[in-house]
Amino acid sequence: MIELKSITKKYSKLTAVNEISFRVEEGEICVLIGPSGCGKTTIIKMINRMLEPTSGEIYIQGKNIEESKPEILRRNIGYVIQNIGLFPHMTVAENIGVVPRLLGWSKNSITARTEELLDLLGLDPDEYSDKYPGKLSGGEAQRIGVARALAADPPLLLMDEPFGAVDPLNRERLQIEFLKIQRKLKKTVIFVTHDLDEAIRLADTIVLLKEGSIIQKDTPENMLAHPKNRFVKNFVGTDRALKRLARFTVADYLSKAEGLCIEKNISQCIKNKRDKLQNRFLWITDRQGRLMGWLDIEAFLAQDDIEEALTRVNPAEIALGADFTLKEALARMLSQGVSAIPVIDNADRLIGEINLSTIEKITQEGYPK
Amino acid sequence: MTEARNARVDRISILGAIIGVFALAAPLLVQKANRLASGTPHYLWNSNSVFALLFFGFLYFIVFVLTMQRGPAKMFKQKPRVILVGLIGNIVLVASFFFAGSEARRLAAAAAPYARFSLGAGVWLLSLSGYMLIVSAQKSVKAGSGMNLFLSLSGLALFIFLFGTGAFKDLSIMQEYAARKERFFQEVLQHLRLTNIAVAIALLLGMPLGVWTYRNQRLEKPIFAIINTIQTIPGLALFGLLIAPLSLLSLRYPLIRTLGISGIGAAPAIIALSLYALLPITYNTHIGLKTVDAAVREAGRGMGMSRREIFFSIEVPLSVPVIFNGVRTSVVQAVGNTAIAALIGAGGLGTFIFQGLGQAAPDLILLGALPIIALAVIADRSMFVLTALITPKGLKV
Numbered sequence: 085m086i087e088l089k090s091i092t093k094k095y096s097k098l099t100a101v102n103e104i105s106f107r108v109e110e111g112e113i114c115v116l117i118g119p120s121g122c123g124k125t126t127i128i129k130m131i132n133r134m135l136e137p138t139s140g141e142i143y144i145q146g147k148n149i150e151e152s153k154p155e156i157l158r159r160n161i162g163y164v165i166q167n168i169g170l171f172p173h174m175t176v177a178e179n180i181g182v183v184p185r186l187l188g189w190s191k192n193s194i195t196a197r198t199e200e201l202l203d204l205l206g207l208d209p210d211e212y213s214d215k216y217p218g219k220l221s222g223g224e225a226q227r228i229g230v231a232r233a234l235a236a237d238p239p240l241l242l243m244d245e246p247f248g249a250v251d252p253l254n255r256e257r258l259q260i261e262f263l264k265i266q267r268k269l270k271k272t273v274i275f276v277t278h279d280l281d282e283a284i285r286l287a288d289t290i291v292l293l294k295e296g297s298i299i300q301k302d303t304p305e306n307m308l309a310h311p312k313n314r315f316v317k318n319f320v321g322t323d324r325a326l327k328r329l330a331r332f333t334v335a336d337y338l339s340k341a342e343g344l345c346i347e348k349n350i351s352q353c354i355k356n357k358r359d360k361l362q363n364r365f366l367w368i369t370d371r372q373g374r375l376m377g378w379l380d381i382e383a384f385l386a387q388d389d390i391e392e393a394l395t396r397v398n399p400a401e402i403a404l405g406a407d408f409t410l411k412e413a414l415a416r417m418l419s420q421g422v423s424a425i426p427v428i429d430n431a432d433r434l435i436g437e438i439n440l441s442t443i444e445k446i447t448q449e450g451y452p453k
Numbered sequence: 454m455t456e457a458r459n460a461r462v463d464r465i466s467i468l469g470a471i472i473g474v475f476a477l478a479a480p481l482l483v484q485k486a487n488r489l490a491s492g493t494p495h496y497l498w499n500s501n502s503v504f505a506l507l508f509f510g511f512l513y514f515i516v517f518v519l520t521m522q523r524g525p526a527k528m529f530k531q532k533p534r535v536i537l538v539g540l541i542g543n544i545v546l547v548a549s550f551f552f553a554g555s556e557a558r559r560l561a562a563a564a565a566p567y568a569r570f571s572l573g574a575g576v577w578l579l580s581l582s583g584y585m586l587i588v589s590a591q592k593s594v595k596a597g598s599g600m601n602l603f604l605s606l607s608g609l610a611l612f613i614f615l616f617g618t619g620a621f622k623d624l625s626i627m628q629e630y631a632a633r634k635e636r637f638f639q640e641v642l643q644h645l646r647l648t649n650i651a652v653a654i655a656l657l658l659g660m661p662l663g664v665w666t667y668r669n670q671r672l673e674k675p676i677f678a679i680i681n682t683i684q685t686i687p688g689l690a691l692f693g694l695l696i697a698p699l700s701l702l703s704l705r706y707p708l709i710r711t712l713g714i715s716g717i718g719a720a721p722a723i724i725a726l727s728l729y730a731l732l733p734i735t736y737n738t739h740i741g742l743k744t745v746d747a748a749v750r751e752a753g754r755g756m757g758m759s760r761r762e763i764f765f766s767i768e769v770p771l772s773v774p775v776i777f778n779g780v781r782t783s784v785v786q787a788v789g790n791t792a793i794a795a796l797i798g799a800g801g802l803g804t805f806i807f808q809g810l811g812q813a814a815p816d817l818i819l820l821g822a823l824p825i826i827a828l829a830v831i832a833d834r835s836m837f838v839l840t841a842l843i844t845p846k847g848l849k850v
């Protein structure tokens with residue numbers, strides 16, 4: 085889809101980008117990562133011709149980008165700039181509509197597209213369309229930045245630290261949403277970050293840069309399992325086994341959860357099942373299958389009083405969604421001192437659980453799947 | 454721009470009210486037997502107009518109550534208090550002239566036919582007091598809002614209305630006016646014409662110059678050095694400097710002469726005035742563009758906007774408030790500077806000022822100076838409103 089061939093960019097003395105070559109296939113997310121000043125932004129800007137390389141060529145869908153007029157080229161590449169850069173004097177809708185307007189779309193199709201994108205990014209069009217950027221929170225502004233880049237439905241997306249300016253919690257949520265959207269849209273994405281966790285979570289391929297050169301280009305799994313040299317090893321850190329867990333989503337490693345509906349004749353059920361139950365604890369749901377809490381079976385058998393043995397919980401606090409990563413699951417287990425975490429769907433219904441033993445198995449295997 | 458958030462009656466209004474109270478003890482009018490004789494003062498308290506004394510006393514009492522943060526004033530919210538103070542300021546401003554006018558009428562009926570009544574220190578101090586109350590109130594009212602405009606101009610409007618009804622006609626300044634009524638309006642028009650043409654030229658020159666210096670960093674220093682130097686030449690000197698070359702030109706080239714351009718008159722005045730008006734416009738255009746967030750400009754470029762599109766749909770709208778602030782400064786300055794134009798025969802309200810200076814006739818000076826102040830206030834306020842109207846909505850937080 086896009087190919088860089090020995091690209092070099094020199095500023096008077098400094099070589100910001102040095103003989104870089106790589107290609108990104110259709111529908112892939114390629115993450116450029118490296119310390120500040122290693123040339124990430126420079127590479128991105130050469131791809132949409134905001135900078136001209138000193139030497140080398142770039143091909144998009146087989147066509148040398150120098151054959152296109154820069155403005156025309158840019159209108160066909162989605163671009164999220166490093167500092168968001170929403171236009172403060174334009175409403176959210178106008179911001180998103182900038183490229184479609186440049187491309188001469190009709191007013192109606194721009195409005196329709198804007199609403200579609202706001203929906204896609206989880207923002208209510210009625211509420212947000214007419215807001216000005218000055219009134220948006222950091223996370224909302226980043227979402228609008230992404231929506232603006234997606235507006236004209238470009239096949240290629242350049243994202244320069246698109247989630248850089250939000251707190252870690254919001255950033256994680258944005259990453260999850262972005263992956264969901266990407267699964268639907270299948271864009272070719274070049275994504276810049278200096279957050280390794282973000283790279284591991286999102287990338288099909290990671291390109292690790294240092295002082296303008298590629299040090300290692302690999303899948304996240306490989307980079308974590310086989311760092312090429314000391315620099316990479318230091319970069320990925322001593323906790324790479326832990327980091328690798330961020331590659332796996334809870335949904336793929338669900339175990340069946342033993343859950344009982346509180347409405348049923350619970351005492352009888354437990355007594356019947358007793359021998360088959362391995363755990364001391366049992367998830368309890370309501371009639372709709374929504375997680376309510378857990379039951380300490382031993383305490384129950386000792387006293388025969390459900391309320392005594394039942395711990396009621398807020399599902400959002402204790403359970404995980406299916407799109408969380410195993411890394412988050414592990415963190416949750418460690419912080420709560422448990423070896424199993426319930427997993428729920430959007431409506432709080434219990435759909436399974438994730439077990440410490442599963443996670444252990446994965447960290448021990450070299451490459452699962 | 455000022456914000457309305459911390460609306461509160463502040464110290465300026467207290468000071469204004471104190472000045473006003475002292476002003477009540479100063480002479481309201483000075484009576485002279487003729488234009489040159491020395492005068493006898495008339496005071497508010499020994500005039501028949503005890504009512505006036507009570508009237509001002511009552512207004513200042515209210516201002517003092519409103520400035521208190523405890524006690525009976527607590528019944529009112531801060532915003533209405535501020536507005537009330539501003540309103541009182543306007544009333545004081547007009548009332549001081551009104552009472553002087555009516556007192557002059559009463560005294561004139563009994564005095565010798567050539568007696569003159571000029572405005573005493575009391576009127577000026579009361580106006581200053583009223584002005585301070587208005588300024589203090591205005592700071593807390595959103596710039597460009599209807600209320601702000603009302604506070605700025607209601608007194609002035611009432612003043613002009615009273616002027617029309619002849620309420621001031623026994624004041625000596627009005628006698629100067631009555632003697633040259635036609636001339637007065639001609640000079641007001643001429644004043645406006647000079648100011649407007651000068652500012653228009655400064656706009657046509659200054660805005661492109663601002664854009665140009667912004668685009669070529671290398672030009673920034675030399676160009677601003679020149680414009681700054683012009684600004685520091687004293688007004689009269691600049692007019693003088695232009696006389697020689699323009700006279701020469703008009704003598705050398707008959708065409709220029711037939712256009713009405715010569716060393717004195719409107720042409721050198723307009724040139725000098727536009728040169729003065731140039732700096733705020735050029736500078737603010739330059740700064741306005743320069744302070745547009747680089748990320749926003751980058752975004753525009755990255756979206757595929759051409760240079761032209763970036764200029765017109767990003768850089769210009771985002772720098773409009775700053776540019777218009779510069780224009781406002783230029784206009785207000787130009788209204789004042791135009792007074793000097795009279796010295797080289799260009800006319801305008803300065804004519805009366807310099808005549809008055811020549812004849813040691815303070816009333817004649819005032820006939821030139823007061824309308825200039827009024828014009829400056831009106832220009833300032835209308836530019837404020839225009840700026841508020843034209844500022845993109847997203848920039849007003």
Ligand SMILES: Nc1ncnc2c1ncn2[C@@H]1O[C@H](COP(=O)(O)OP(=O)(O)OP(=O)(O)O)[C@@H](O)[C@H]1O
Nearest residue numbers: 095098100119120121122123124125126127166278
């Ligand atoms: N216009 C320029 N002139 C000279 N040097 C430049 C210019 N632009 C960038 N550089 C240098 O090129 C190098 C690469 O810059 P670049 O912005 O690509 O880094 P980056 O990897 O995006 O860093 P960050 O993570 O901080 O955004 C840096 O050393 C920078 O100082």
Ligand SMILES: [Mg+2]
Nearest residue numbers: 124125126166
């Ligand atoms: Mg960068």
